[in-house]
Amino acid sequence: MTDPIVRITAARKSFALPDGGRLPAVDGVSLDIAPATAVALTGPSGAGKSTLLHLVGALERLDGGTIEVAGQEIGRLSGRGLAAYRRTVGFVFQRFHLLPALTALDNVMAPVLPFRTDFDKAARARELLTLVGLADRTDALPSRLSGGQQQRVAVARALINQPRLLLADEPTGNLDSRTGASIVELLLRLRDERGTTVVIATHDPAVADGCDVTHRLRDGRLAPSTTTFHDHGEFGSL
Ligand SMILES: Nc1ncnc2c1ncn2[C@@H]1O[C@H](COP(=O)(O)OP(=O)(O)OP(=O)(O)O)[C@@H](O)[C@H]1O
Ligand SMILES: [Mg+2]
Structure with missing residues (x-):
């Protein structure tokens, strides 16, 4: 088997409870993710899907265990190394999180705007908006875009640093099923x-079915027997 791009080993993360106890949100999860695959994380509300995505994206720190991404143990990173790592990861959220006063183009450029880059920011943002099918809406404000179009802008924004890893937390949660399917299609095209x-963390079985593998979480744990490989046959996953 090819080396995994993500190797999660006995990952743990808990949060403080008001009564002084700890809530184990991710409680000893181990899994490998092969490069260039689409992986669904499913499971009931509170199962730890978002927390696991945040750990992989280094938005939260592990309490225990390790996460290696492309051979690099991210728990050991700090300062510049951590910032550099985060730039190799793209995030897409359920609520799009676009800046309402900025055009689609400026939203896509926003993550890199404060920084010097070795690429032309506006040119790349335009290229990405074309990729997601919004070449003609670059100057539109989010309020003038449909939910699906706003999520496309958010996907383009997540790609501005050409991430090798895209983490999507309920990316279709605010969309009707047809629009949601087109966003999943876009992610699979990437x-x-x-x-x-x-x-992709998702409640939607149709989204999970489109992925190569599904891992089901419950109470912060993964049951190996609930890992499902989806065989899409010779016609691929669409
Ligand atoms: N920042 C936090 N502070 C305290 N508790 C948290 C925090 N983030 C998550 N939790 C708790 O950790 C557990 C796992 O939460 P998480 O958001 O990862 O679940 P989820 O599977 O993404 O759920 P959902 O499907 O509702 O999005 C939940 O019990 C949640 O209340
Ligand atoms: Mg969640």
């Missing part, structure tokens, strides 16, 4: 055309 590894 896997196929750019070799991006896509990890």
